[in-house]
Amino acid sequence: MLSGNNIAIIGTGTMGRGLAERLSQSYNLFLYDHHYDKALSLEQKGFGKACPDLKTAIDNADIVILAIKPQSLKEAAPLIGSLLTEQTLISLLAGTTINTLKTYFPNTRIIRMMPNLAITKGEGLVGLTPDSKLSENEIMQLLSLSDPLGKVFWLSEEKINAFTALGGSGPAFVLVMIESMVEAGIAMGFNAKDSEQIVKQMVKGSLCLLENSDKHPGEIKWQISSPAGTTIAGLLALEDLNVRSGIINVFLACFERTNELSSD
Numbered sequence: 001m002l003s004g005n006n007i008a009i010i011g012t013g014t015m016g017r018g019l020a021e022r023l024s025q026s027y028n029l030f031l032y033d034h035h036y037d038k039a040l041s042l043e044q045k046g047f048g049k050a051c052p053d054l055k056t057a058i059d060n061a062d063i064v065i066l067a068i069k070p071q072s073l074k075e076a077a078p079l080i081g082s083l084l085t086e087q088t089l090i091s092l093l094a095g096t097t098i099n100t101l102k103t104y105f106p107n108t109r110i111i112r113m114m115p116n117l118a119i120t121k122g123e124g125l126v127g128l129t130p131d132s133k134l135s136e137n138e139i140m141q142l143l144s145l146s147d148p149l150g151k152v153f154w155l156s157e158e159k160i161n162a163f164t165a166l167g168g169s170g171p172a173f174v175l176v177m178i179e180s181m182v183e184a185g186i187a188m189g190f191n192a193k194d195s196e197q198i199v200k201q202m203v204k205g206s207l208c209l210l211e212n213s214d215k216h217p218g219e220i221k222w223q224i225s226s227p228a229g230t231t232i233a234g235l236l237a238l239e240d241l242n243v244r245s246g247i248i249n250v251f252l253a254c255f256e257r258t259n260e261l262s263s264d
């Protein structure tokens with residue numbers, strides 16, 4: 001059911017555009033957005049064919065990727081549902097459950113996909129939750145679609161909201177931390193450009209240390225902390241300021257909002 005090289009992307013905002021950029025080398029893409037100019041600008045860049053209406057996009061497709069906001073589903077679903085025939089629907093909608101999707105698309109094979117923005121560089125996360133067991137062939141098809149996007153995680157549906165908070169929204173929080181560190185550099189006398197370069201390489205190096213060892217992050221942190229040195233002074237301030245608890249609560253707030261979307 002997942003076979004075929006023709007994909008419709010419905011909604012060509014941030015994520016639809018990112019998917020179009022990555023997938024246009026391997027698939028024939030049919031792009032539809034109710035702001036036609038958005039789809040057209042992607043066609044002009046060679047990322048697929050802009051469709052003037054939903055019917056053209058869906059009629060041409062074997063797979064339909066839904067990349068509209070969760071809040072747009074109620075209005076969009078009746079027309080999409082009336083046009084779907086044999087296609088598989090891949091939904092990117094944060095929080096929107098398979099049960100909700102099935103109320104609109106009862107006879108359609110549904111896969112929930114939760115990416116993050118780093119898919120646009122091939123370094124994203126892709127969480128996948130199918131509505132029922134997939135055949136070997138369907139698994140292969142989904143993996144070859146997801147492979148250019150990043151690392152795939154197969155998830156039970158009860159985990160996808162947590163994955164959305166951690167993996168989907170997570171980059172925004174990491175970027176705020178990076179932005180803050182760059183500003184710390186400016187406060188200490190670096191210009192913004194130099195500070196950004198230093199911070200980016202420092203963050204890259206930290207991840208590299210973690211990825212290339214079997215040590216716990218705390219153990220590497222201790223290696224960096226010379227006795228009575230500079231790092232431990234910073235770590236003490238970090239604990240006094242409840243930074244860890246703050247970070248955990250940021251993700252929990254995000255998780256809570258995703259759960260709210262599931263109950264809408």
Ligand SMILES: NC(=O)C1=CN([C@@H]2O[C@H](COP(=O)(O)OP(=O)(O)OC[C@H]3O[C@@H](n4cnc5c(N)ncnc54)[C@H](OP(=O)(O)O)[C@@H]3O)[C@@H](O)[C@H]2O)C=CC1
Pocket residue numbers: 010011012013014015016032033034035038066067068069070072075076092093094114115116117168169
């Ligand atoms: N941004 C991200 O990093 C991530 C997003 N997601 C999910 O991806 C989905 C898209 O998010 P994002 O790209 O950020 O959102 P955007 O608002 O940037 O893109 C959605 C696009 O779809 C358009 N649209 C709305 N209704 C329709 C319709 N009926 N038919 C055609 N087009 C329509 C929107 O127009 P209008 O502006 O008028 O609504 C907009 O152009 C969401 O469900 C989100 O949860 C998942 C993971 C990460």
Ligand SMILES: O=C(O)[C@@H]1CCC=N1
Pocket residue numbers: 094164168169
């Ligand atoms: O902010 C959002 O709702 C979407 C889902 C994950 C990332 N962006």
